[in-house]
Amino acid sequence: MLSLKRFNLTDLLAFIVISIGAVFMVAPLLWTLSTSFKSKAEVFALPPVWIPETFHFEKYIEIWEKGPLLSGIQNSLIITVCVTIIGTFTSSLAAFAFAKLRFPFKNMIFLLLLSALMIPYPAVMIPQFILFSEFGWVDTLKPLIVPGLFGNIMMIFFLRQYLTSVPGAIIEAAKIDGSSYFGIFSKIIFPLIRPAVAAQLILWFMAVWNDYLAPIIYLNSPEKQTLQLVIANFNATYAIQTDYALIMAASFIALLPMLIIFLVFQKQIIESVAISGVKG
Structure with missing residues (x-):
């Protein structure tokens, strides 16, 4: 009975x-979502107002007119998709x-x-x-795409540790059957x-989408900037005007893709933590 009480107490403390x-x-x-719908008076109200009396949707229209938000989304998508898709393929091959x-x-x-x-x-x-400047890649998306195409060392390490549990006899049997290394990788590994x-x-x-440091180093033109730089420019421009509802609306639009990905693929994200703990 005592051990059961301790167990329940431990669970209760962990839950808290x-x-x-x-x-x-x-x-x-x-708070970000709530503030994006508030009036200016409600933004600065004390005590804080969590649910606005009237939901103002006009800020979600203004953000498309007051900054290159659409081009920022397009640039972020181009960088993120190219890097993660091709980089994941090369990382998998390297891990194998x-x-x-x-x-x-x-x-x-x-x-x-x-x-x-x-x-x-x-x-x-x-x-x-300096190297990318000599190549003429500054103010282009190339410095943000090309290095990632050759893989991610953390992913290589993770997948290599995962592959250590795969019996080598399977690969030897496939080689005896005449399969090439790429055939072994694509059909078995x-x-x-x-x-x-x-x-x-x-x-x-998620990491590439949220990257801020590398884009701010290489990208200057507004039409070349990623979404994170566009949001930063929103913050620098409209914080002076205390238009925090506009800033929060833009921030929530930038956050929305990551939120959707996490909600849809949370099982895989949790599994990655469990796999790294077991296989590593």
């Missing part, structure tokens, strides 16, 4: 802590090679790739900018790692 954390995570989102193939200095090359994670981005930011790939692709999509 998680609930408090959920409130802190969800409350800003609800590091996990199951035999070639000289395999472990050394993999350790070198992992060691690159210890180098902070500000340390390579200026050399990268990829179907096995599809859940892990889906989870990592979703997380990478």
